[in-house]
Structure formats: C-alpha cells, structure tokens
C-alpha cells in the first residue's frame with residue numbers, strides 16, 4: 001500500500017482527503033502542528049475508517065522532523081496542505097504568512113529530492129485570479145495582483161514549483177486551485193473547525209442557525225450580480241478531497257519533471273443570498289441576517305471553468321450546494337449538541 005504524506009492532514013480539507021485516500025487504497029500519514037486543528041480530528045478519522053491514521057505532530061518548517069518522517073516511512077507522494085490561510089490575518093502579520101507558507105514548501109521539496117520521492121500535489125487557491133475579467137475562469141487566465149499576502153504566498157508557491165520542475169529534479173507536481181470549500185463528512189465525525197469568530201460564510205451561517213451568533217451580516221448587496229450579493233463557486237469538501245486522489249493517480253502516470261495546474265470547483269456560481277435561502281430550505285429554519293456594507297478585499301464574482309479537471313483528471317463535482325449545506329448543518333448540530 002502506497003504511503004502518502006499529508007501535511008496539514010488534521011485540517012479541514014486534509015482530514016477529508018485522508019478518508020478519500022484510504023477509500024482509494026492508499027495509506028495516509030499525517031503531519032500536523034495542530035496550530036489550526038484539533039487532535040479530536042484523529043479520533044473522528046478512526047471512527048470513520050475503523051483504524052488509526054499514522055500521524056506526526058510538528059511543523060513542516062522543521063526539516064529534521066520532515067527528514068525523520070521520510071526516513072521512517074517509504075513515502076510515495078505528498079499532498080501539501082499545511083499553510084496559514086486566513087486572508088484577513090495575513091494582512092496583519094504578513095511575515096508569518098510568507099515565512100510559513102513559502103519555507104514549508106521549500107523544506108518539503110528539498111527532502112523529497114533527497115529521498116527521491118517524486119509526486120507532490122499542492123494546495124493552491126482561486127484567490128490567485130483576483131477578480132477575473134472573464135467567467136468562468138480558466139487556468140490560463142493570467143493571475144492578478146493578489147488581494148492579500150495569503151493569496152500572494154499561493155502565487156509564489158506556484159512559481160516555486162514551476163521553477164523547481166524546470167530544473168529537472170525528477171519530481172512531478174500538480175497545483176489544485178480550490179474555489180470555496182464547504183460541507184462536512186456525512187458521518188458528522190469530521191468537518192470545518194473554525195477557531196474563534198468564523199471569517200468564512202458557511203461556518204458563520206451554521207453558528208448563527210445554532211444560536212452561537214446572533215445574526216449574520218451579508219457583506220454588501222450592491223454588486224453587479226443577480227441579487228446584488230457576491231458570487232462564489234461553493235464545492236463540497238468530499239468532492240475536493242476526491243480531486244486530490246484523482247490528481248495523485250494522474251501524477252503517477254506522468255513522466256518525470258511534469259507540472260500542471262487545475263481549477264477545482266463545481267463550475268457553478270451562487271450568490272450569498274442564494275446560499276442563505278438554500279440553507280433555510282435544508283435546515284427548515286429562518287436565518288437571522290441583515291445586509292451590511294461590503295467587506296474590503298472581496299471580489300464580486302468568481303466561479304471555475306472545470307473542463308481541464310473534468311477531461312484530464314476524470315473528476316467532476318458530484319454534490320450540490322444543498323448537499324454541502326445539509327452536511328455542514330449536521331456537523332454544526334453535532335458540535336453544538338443540538
């Protein structure tokens with residue numbers, strides 16, 4: 001069974017990807033410093049998988065630790081999730097973001113080369129597009145000035161991968177540009193665990209519905225969209241996890257020194273108000289929301305062109321927005337003991 005190292009594997013997308021890897025016959029090994037995740041995730045994984053997922057606690061920037069993991073395990077591939085990812089926070093402490101997100105990738109690539117490990121799937125983001133001029137957005141769309149230091153670290157990491165592969169290190173890489181991951185595992189054993197006040201829409205919606213937050217503010221309804229609120233491509237985390245397995249399988253078939261980038265979204269856009277209405281439908285309860293001012297840095301609308309990921313990776317999103325919201329709500333009810 002092939003060992004796949006998942007850095008940040010106790011996180012939201014990482015943990016769901018660990019499940020998808022096991023279900024596809026791989027053996028995930030988690031490296032996580034638990035700075036933005038909880039050890040309870042490992043218990044949740046055991047409940048879903050009926051077995052422990054081997055894990056190491058530590059920082060990807062710790063080269064000695066990463067080297068130890070490669071020495072102790074025959075690693076076949078890496079999925080590199082570990083990064084600081086709060087857009088707003090990145091504007092307040094940019095140096096932490098540049099140091100953590102860039103150096104951790106450099107450490108992984110250097111240790112991969114030392115041990116002759118070839119395959120890496122890198123967690124990138126649609127944020128590299130900024131506000132695209134044309135929609136749905138294509139991978140060939142020129143990346144724009146990043147809206148945040150977080151987004152810039154993703155652009156820089158993509159460039160590092162391209163330059164590294166050009167140097168012919170006998171490594172193969174795929175970058176996956178995520179759109180907006182939402183939802184949770186249907187078992188409600190794992191899901192999104194925002195620390196503190198959620199920045200993202202869906203955890204704020206579910207916490208409001210659970211009575212943790214008094215109301216949700218819709219950030220602006222004066223955009224040039226069907227109902228004035230922003231449009232995003234909301235993708236179920238199970239679909240996103242599956243895309244990582246498909247990317248790994250595709251990568252294993254490529255020649256050395258291969259690199260490519262793929263959008264991973266549903267290919268559909270929904271407005272914030274459409275999300276609110278869909279949530280009220282699946283939860284069968286009214287959501288207390290008000291319209292407020294725009295949030296600085298928000299782009300108006302973005303959703304993915306998914307032709308490339310559909311055709312080359314043989315992957316397409318299976319879950320609907322309502323499926324995702326239903327699973328998010330079930331997870332929130334489990335967290336809140338409702």
Ligand code: WQD
Pocket residue numbers: 085087124125126127178179180181199200201202204216217218219220230231232272295298
């Ligand atoms: C979605 C929409 C808000 C909260 C960010 C990162 C992106 C990725 C996903 C990491 C926007 C609106 C939100 C609220 C609201 N993260 N909203 N009220 O900003 O599209 O993407 O998270 O890779 O890189 O940029 O996601 O969930 O914060 O916002 O009206 O209380 O919901 O204005 O239109 P976003 P989001």
